[in-house]
Amino acid sequence: MVPTVPIRCPKCGREHVYAPPSYPCACGAPVAPAVGRDATPEPVTDRTWAESWITARCAACGHEGHWPHPELDCSCGAVLRVPVAGATRVPPGHPAHIPLPRTAPRPRPAFHPVTIRDARDAVTVAALYLRWLGYLNTRSTTRRPPSGSRIAARGMLAQVEPAPRPTAPRDIECLWLTALTEAGDTPVACAFFSLAGYTSEARTRADSLGVPLFTMDTTGTPQPVNGAAYELVATGA
Structure with missing residues (x-):
């Protein structure tokens, strides 16, 4: 279980009990960014690629992966970016695994729809x-x-x-x-x-x-x- 930490909103002063989300590593082990108990969050005003993603190491296999930067939604409307220990920001740009755009059309017959009931x-x-x-x-x-x-x-x-x-x-x-x-x-x-x-x-x-x-x-x-x-x-x- 990912440990929880207290996070105080710098805008309204409300304190939250926060547990960062975990994501599966390639080895199958869950990876959750380490958030310190004295972490001071920053309100998110403008989103950039570098600020939205971090590089963190899997404790099970040592693999470094790209994960979303932990965020917390406060009831006052503020979106808070939670500081993470031992992680670095991902450089701007798209990861290499995303295919490059292709523009040549590929003819195919019309799609035959199926009614969706459930x-x-x-x-x-x-x-x-x-x-x-x-x-x-x-x-x-x-x-x-x-x-x-x-x-x-x-x-x-x-x-x-x-x-x-x-x-x-x-x-x-x-x-x-x-x-x-x-x-x-x-x-x-x-x-x-x-x-x-x-x-x-x-x-x-x-x-x-x-x-x-x-x-x-x-x-x-x-x-x-x-x-x-x-x-x-x-x-x-």
């Missing part, structure tokens, strides 16, 4: 859509995310979120990090499918990471909602 149908539609894009041999992953379901194919990891709430930035980051840790010699792209759409912060984070976002409704035809998604539809696998 969460299982949503997963089926996402799997069919990935196959339509050229990602064959889709399958459900054995490691389930905190919410929704994940589908894997060669070179692709997708998450399907059927919950009635808009997808948040952390959901996007968790999917991106999982795709990063599963990438070996072959890059693994990722895509997100949501029935309730995305918060504006989630769309901003997805754009910065190059994660394609799709929405789905009962008609059963995924719709791209950001540039990465439109490019994926245009180029396919």
